Amino acid sequence: MTKPVVFVTRQVASEAIEYVKEAAEVEVWEEDRPCPREILLQKAEQADGLLTMLTERVDEELLSRARKLKVVANMAVGYDNIDVPAAKKRGIHITNTPDVLTEATADLAFALLMAAGRRITEANRFLLAGEWKSWSPTLLAGQNIYHTTLGIIGMGRIGEAVARRAKGFGMRILYHNRRRRPEAELEVGAQYRELDDLLRQADYVVMLTPLTPDTAKMIGEREFSLMKPTSVFVNVSRGGTVDEEALYRALVEKKIWAAGLDVFQKEPVPPDHPFLTLPNVVALPHIGSATYQTRMEMAKLAAANIRAVLEGKEPVTPV
Template sequence: MKKPKVLVTRQVASEAISLLKTVAEVDVWERDEPIPRDLLLKRVEEADAILTMLTERVDEELLNRAKQLRVVANMAVGHDNIDLAACKERDIWVTNTPDVLTEATADLAFALLMATGRRLTEANRFLLNGEWTAWSPSLMAGQNVYGSTLGIIGMGRIGEAVARRAKGFGMRILYHNRNRKEQAEAETGAQLASLEVLLRESDYVVLLTPLSEETRLLMGEKEFSWMKPTSVFINVSRGGTVDEGALYQALVKKQIWAAGLDVFQQEPVPANHPLLSLPNVVALPHIGSATEQTRGEMARLAAANIVAVLEGQKPLTAL
């Protein structure tokens, strides 16, 4: 009996590939860069399953070529790269990789908060450039982290994990979410707040919402105008949730103090992006879940979802 075929669009953990090979023939794009669109469309024609990244668009064009596709396993929590409705119409399972990346992403969010608030990357450049010639009381002075107020926009799994870390830093925690999270409130002391109140009162604002039509450009000129001139904005969600032009103006006009960004509207971000020119911006290349252990677990979960479907079972983390 002919084995089904799985297309894997990037190099992933060898354990995940080995798992897939127990039930299928595996076609891996082995370069550590996105598979070209024309090649993706060609290879997907024979695929029963596809293990994708956020960099691949699974849309009508692709689905029309993928006549025997049964499952799309996205190696991410987000799925804004996938047309869920079009997949549902074709009875194609779509899965993601929640939970396994929660703690690593929360670590990164809090590390970015601290690096931005305490000007760590700016201070590092200052030292390496040979500019440190004397100590002074104002040298690279940042903002307090311990005991400050943290506002979390999007109190999902990662938001709750960030709140747990903030509790250890004695922070007052506000959160804005569609639903009240009573367990998180009990565990961390977090308080539900309107978006305006959160932005006006927080010293640090961490954006952790998924990208949807409701959250697209959620943070714009009005929202940044509500923030304190000493406040720090952190985005570890999706680039599309922020009006980058408005953020740039807020930083230049000193409406807010600094920003830490792991995501951008266009990725990879162009080297001449205006935000990258500002000394009070700490920018990272979308590495929220980038630990060896976490990326390995994400790949294994995506593979396990594919194996389940190919064996006639319900996937573990269906959307």
């Protein structure tokens, strides 16, 4: 009996690959860069399963050519790179990797919050440039974190994990979500607010909502105008949830204090991207879940989803 074929679009943990190999013929794109579109389309035509990254666009064009395809396992919690309705129409399972990256992403979100609020990377550049000549009471002074107010936009699993960290800093926790989260309110004392109220009150705003048609450019010029001039904006969701031009103006015009950004509307960003010229921006190359342990678990979960579908079972974490 011919084994099904699985194409993996990037090198991932060998344990995950070996697990899929027990049920399928596996081919891996070996280069440490996104698989070129034409190669991806060619491989999809022959594949029963795809293990993809957020860099791959699984759209109508690809799905219409992938006549054997049964499952796409996206190695990410988000899946805005996939046309889910088009896949569903064809009976193709779409899966993601929730939960396993929650704590690592929350760590990174809080690290960005602290780095932007306390000017950590700016201070590091100052030191390395040889500009530190003497101590001064106002030298690189930042904003308090302890006993301030945190506003979380998107209170899912990662939002709750960020809130737990904030609780340890004695922060007052506000959140905005499509639905109230009574369990989060009970566990960490989070208080629900309408978006405008959250933006007015928060000293730190952390963006954690998924990118959907409803959340595209959810935070723009009007929203930044509501924030305090001492507030810090952190985005670890998707770049498309924010109007980047409005954020740039808010930072330059000092309508807000600083920003910590792990995601951008178009990735990777060029070295001359406007955000990279601003001293009050801490910018990272989309490393929210980038710990060895977490990426291992993400790959293993994606592999488990593929194998389950190929063996005629329900996927572990369906979208």
